[in-house]
Amino acid sequence: MTKSNDGNRHPPAGGRGTGKTPGNRGGKPSRGAQRGAVTGGSEPSAGESAGGLGARRAAADAIDAVLVNGRPLEEALERLTRDLDERDRGLARMIAASVLRRLGSLRAAIGACLESPLPERGRRAETLLLVGAAQILLMDVPDHAAVGTSVTLAAEQPASAGYKGLINAVLRRLTREGRALLEAPGGAHPDLAPDLPDWLMAGWSRAYGAEAAARAAAMLGTEAPLDISVKADGEGWAEKLGGRLLPTGSIRLVGAGNITALPGFSDGAWWVQDAAAALPARLMRAGTGMRVADLCAAPGGKTAQLAATGAHVTALDRSGSRLKRLSQNLARLGLEAEVVEADAAAWQAAQPFDAVLIDAPCSATGTIRRHPDVAWTKGPRDVASLAGLQARLLDHAATLVRPGGCLVYSTCSLEPEEGEQQVARLLAASDAFERDPVLPGESGIAAEWLTAAGEVRTLPYHLPDPDPRYAGLDGFFAARLRRRG
Numbered sequence: 001m002t003k004s005n006d007g008n009r010h011p012p013a014g015g016r017g018t019g020k021t022p023g024n025r026g027g028k029p030s031r032g033a034q035r036g037a038v039t040g041g042s043e044p045s046a047g048e049s050a051g052g053l054g055a056r057r058a059a060a061d062a063i064d065a066v067l068v069n070g071r072p073l074e075e076a077l078e079r080l081t082r083d084l085d086e087r088d089r090g091l092a093r094m095i096a097a098s099v100l101r102r103l104g105s106l107r108a109a110i111g112a113c114l115e116s117p118l119p120e121r122g123r124r125a126e127t128l129l130l131v132g133a134a135q136i137l138l139m140d141v142p143d144h145a146a147v148g149t150s151v152t153l154a155a156e157q158p159a160s161a162g163y164k165g166l167i168n169a170v171l172r173r174l175t176r177e178g179r180a181l182l183e184a185p186g187g188a189h190p191d192l193a194p195d196l197p198d199w200l201m202a203g204w205s206r207a208y209g210a211e212a213a214a215r216a217a218a219m220l221g222t223e224a225p226l227d228i229s230v231k232a233d234g235e236g237w238a239e240k241l242g243g244r245l246l247p248t249g250s251i252r253l254v255g256a257g258n259i260t261a262l263p264g265f266s267d268g269a270w271w272v273q274d275a276a277a278a279l280p281a282r283l284m285r286a287g288t289g290m291r292v293a294d295l296c297a298a299p300g301g302k303t304a305q306l307a308a309t310g311a312h313v314t315a316l317d318r319s320g321s322r323l324k325r326l327s328q329n330l331a332r333l334g335l336e337a338e339v340v341e342a343d344a345a346a347w348q349a350a351q352p353f354d355a356v357l358i359d360a361p362c363s364a365t366g367t368i369r370r371h372p373d374v375a376w377t378k379g380p381r382d383v384a385s386l387a388g389l390q391a392r393l394l395d396h397a398a399t400l401v402r403p404g405g406c407l408v409y410s411t412c413s414l415e416p417e418e419g420e421q422q423v424a425r426l427l428a429a430s431d432a433f434e435r436d437p438v439l440p441g442e443s444g445i446a447a448e449w450l451t452a453a454g455e456v457r458t459l460p461y462h463l464p465d466p467d468p469r470y471a472g473l474d475g476f477f478a479a480r481l482r483r484r485g
């Protein structure tokens with residue numbers, strides 16, 4: 001049932017503060033909600049809803065795949081948008097990412113238009129409301145198309161057909177009042193970070209302080225720029241691509257469009273890699289003649305960096321399918337590495353390496369800006385079990401480093417259990433290694449990105465820029481250790 005403007009607000013279904021998973025709706029359904037009662041607005045015409053229906057359907061299905069089945073967004077979109085043209089693929093991706101990035105805020109705005117939360121069987125209807133609301137409130141889409149397509153999609157499934165009228169009425173109301181509901185400070189949602197689960201915000205507040213956690217959350221609600229790494233001639237490629245050369249050597253682009261059509265892609269001059277993700281390999285000081293191992297290598301961003309230095313690189317990963325992608329990426333770039341499919345926690349090398357990188361599998365909470373599904377598919381239990389795997393991988397990687405050699409451990413997680421605590425544990429357990437601190441300015445690394453111990457700890461709001469489209473970094477951790485000789 002929709003609610004008149006002056007009624008009491010109900011909390012959003014799921015979302016921050018309820019202690020529920022995003023797909024878990026609370027509250028009893030009202031009769032009106034069950035029956036899809038309409039309080040205003042009229043049905044859109046068929047003509048209004050005809051265009052882009054496939055993109056919206058794919059977006060809704062992808063959101064359900066993430067929130068209901070816990071699947072990664074990229075995997076879902078790849079499957080669901082296979083038959084769409086490039087424009088619709090882009091639209092589906094944009095809608096799904098916008099919903100997942102602002103899930104709590106959108107639910108709050110929708111909830112403010114409902115007298116009671118939708119019942120469990122209204123799940124699809126809620127997804128279609130989110131799809132419509134994201135287009136109306138966050139994207140440059142004509143309102144009538146956003147409303148019409150959600151209503152048409154509702155009619156497609158028995159579970160949502162009864163909600164057509166309600167979806168129409170709520171979305172029409174959002175076209176009039178939604179921005180105020182979304183932006184009202186402490187209004188529809190009084191929390192600082194309505195778009196992230198409590199456990200993440202609590203952990204970041206403990207680790208970095210409440211203000212830093214809030215700044216990180218604010219940055220994660222925005223779209224990320226495109227960062228690329230180049231084999232050589234950063235300045236030249238920045239100019240050719242109309243991008244900015246960052247102090248770390250990465251190039252940053254905004255509004256780049258289809259990356260495979262950009263100059264240099266088919267020639268293998270560069271590859272996509274977040275600027276923070278490019279730091280761990282730089283810390284290894286690899287160069288011609290060095291023997292280097294990249295032990296969790298696929299899909300090969302860091303392998304490519306290391307190979308481009310002229311080092312002899314062994315790229316190892318447990319996943320054969322991901323290694324296939326690594327080999328394809330290296331072939332496009334014209335770079336070489338010895339590729340090994342094995343478990344990095346057990347693999348034995350013929351002789352120790354000059355430098356070993358362990359870019360461990362992790363919760364990836366530092367990449368939520370690029371992968372907003374991570375916030376809703378990962379939980380504290382994932383962090384705990386991944387920390388166990390990381391410890392095994394790091395301990396074994398340490399045995400593969402020659403005396404005097406270098407060990408770099410990195411993760412794209414903001415959780416200290418997957419970063420600082422792993423390294424502290426290794427150093428406490430054995431005196432075979434010591435820290436080789438990273439100094440401010442090395443590889444363009446800002447002092448603000450370093451811990452007191454000389455480890456790299458980038459936070460999403462680092463690398464600010466007056467133009468917000470160019471601001472921010474993935475959250476990354478990287479530590480450099482030296483094996484005592």
Ligand SMILES: C[S@@+](CC[C@H](N)C(=O)[O-])C[C@H]1O[C@@H](n2cnc3c(N)ncnc32)[C@H](O)[C@@H]1O
Nearest residue numbers: 296297298299300301302317318319343344359
């Ligand atoms: C964070 S990703 C690596 C990203 C890669 N370094 C890059 O820059 O493109 C982690 C990788 O670890 C691999 N992995 C997970 N467990 C592993 C294990 N026990 N042994 C080897 N690789 C493993 C995964 O298959 C995944 O490719």
